[in-house]
Amino acid sequence: MDMSSLSRAVLSYKIHWHIILVHFPISFFLAAFIFQILHLFMYPACFELSTNVSLAAGTVMMIPTTWSGWSSWKDNYKGAKVVLFRRKIVTAFLMLGFSLGLSLWRFIGFGFFMEAYVNPAHWIYLAGNTLLILGAVIEGYYGGRLNHR
Amino acid sequence: MSTYEDLETMIEALTMTIIIHEREEAFFRRSAALSTSKGATELFLEIANDMKTHILSLEDRKNKLVKELTALRERA
Numbered sequence: 001m002d003m004s005s006l007s008r009a010v011l012s013y014k015i016h017w018h019i020i021l022v023h024f025p026i027s028f029f030l031a032a033f034i035f036q037i038l039h040l041f042m043y044p045a046c047f048e049l050s051t052n053v054s055l056a057a058g059t060v061m062m063i064p065t066t067w068s069g070w071s072s073w074k075d076n077y078k079g080a081k082v083v084l085f086r087r088k089i090v091t092a093f094l095m096l097g098f099s100l101g102l103s104l105w106r107f108i109g110f111g112f113f114m115e116a117y118v119n120p121a122h123w124i125y126l127a128g129n130t131l132l133i134l135g136a137v138i139e140g141y142y143g144g145r146l147n148h149r
Numbered sequence: 150m151s152t153y154e155d156l157e158t159m160i161e162a163l164t165m166t167i168i169i170h171e172r173e174e175a176f177f178r179r180s181a182a183l184s185t186s187k188g189a190t191e192l193f194l195e196i197a198n199d200m201k202t203h204i205l206s207l208e209d210r211k212n213k214l215v216k217e218l219t220a221l222r223e224r225a
Contacts (some may be wrong), residue, residue, distance in 0.1 A: 009189035012179035077168050082161045146165070 016076075018068035022143070025065050025135045028058030029099070033129040040122055045115040048122075052112055055129065059099040066092045088142045095135040102128040156218045163211040167204055174200040 032054035039047035069092055073085055106125060110116040116125065174197050182191035 007189075008184060009193070010180060010183040010185070012183045013175065071172035076172060078171075080164060080168055082164055084161070084165065146169075 012068045016072065018065065018072040021061065021068050022139070024061040025058045025095075025099075027063060028139075029077060029132040029136060032058060033126070033133050036122070036126045036129050039147070040126060048055065048115050048125075049113060051129070052106065055099065055103055055106070056112075058132070059096075059103045061097045062092075062099055066096050081140065083090045084142050088139060091135055091138045093144075095132060095139075098128070099132055102132075152221065153218065156214055156221070160211060160214050160218065163207060163214065167207050167211065170200055170204050170207070174204065 032051045035047045035050040035054060037046075039051060069088070073079060073089070077085065102125070106116070106121075109123065116122055177197035177200065179192045181190045181197065184190045184193060
């Protein structure tokens with residue numbers, strides 16, 4: 001083979017939207033978790049507002065992330081019905097539903113810009129944010145097993 | 150029970166390996182189609198064909214495992 005003729009080789013990479021999008025809810029949920037801890041131990045109300053903003057952003061980003069994951073599973077993995085994908089899909093939908101529920105509970109129950117006026121609500125809010133981090137860990141674990149064994 | 154689970158796990162692992170290899174094969178075929186030099190196109194197609202051969206033998210192994218699992222279940 002004439003190696004000089006390899007000079008015009010083109011590698012056809014695709015854009016994998018799920019890999020791009022998946023980092024956003026994780027970052028926002030982690031930020032929400034950290035701001036809520038700061039709020040619980042350092043008190044300023046602005047920390048809880050930051051939790052609200054981060055949680056809202058993470059919840060919004062869960063929608064395209066879940067959709068892109070579903071479509072990647074259908075297109076790139078031919079909708080393979082294996083345990084790994086089943087667990088990833090169930091976790092993603094649980095996270096979507098839970099983040100939506102937690103946001104609605106917080107924003108409708110206490111107001112978006114207001115600090116929650118009852119003490120247990122702060123801890124319930126932290127527990128909810130912790131569960132979302134746990135969901136992100138599960139997703140990361142199974143996502144990693146797709147490419148690293 | 151554990152034999153079933155082991156076989157199922159092996160079948161799942163093989164299924165994932167096949168799917169990942171199919172994606173790689175498709176990548177080399179796309180690259181072959183986009184490359185404008187004959188040498189590059191030929192090389193990419195050779196790689197893709199090698200991967201296809203490998204996928205077929207993996208599928209053969211998977212079918213053997215599926216048959217074994219079915220036979221085990223029928224005997225139980």
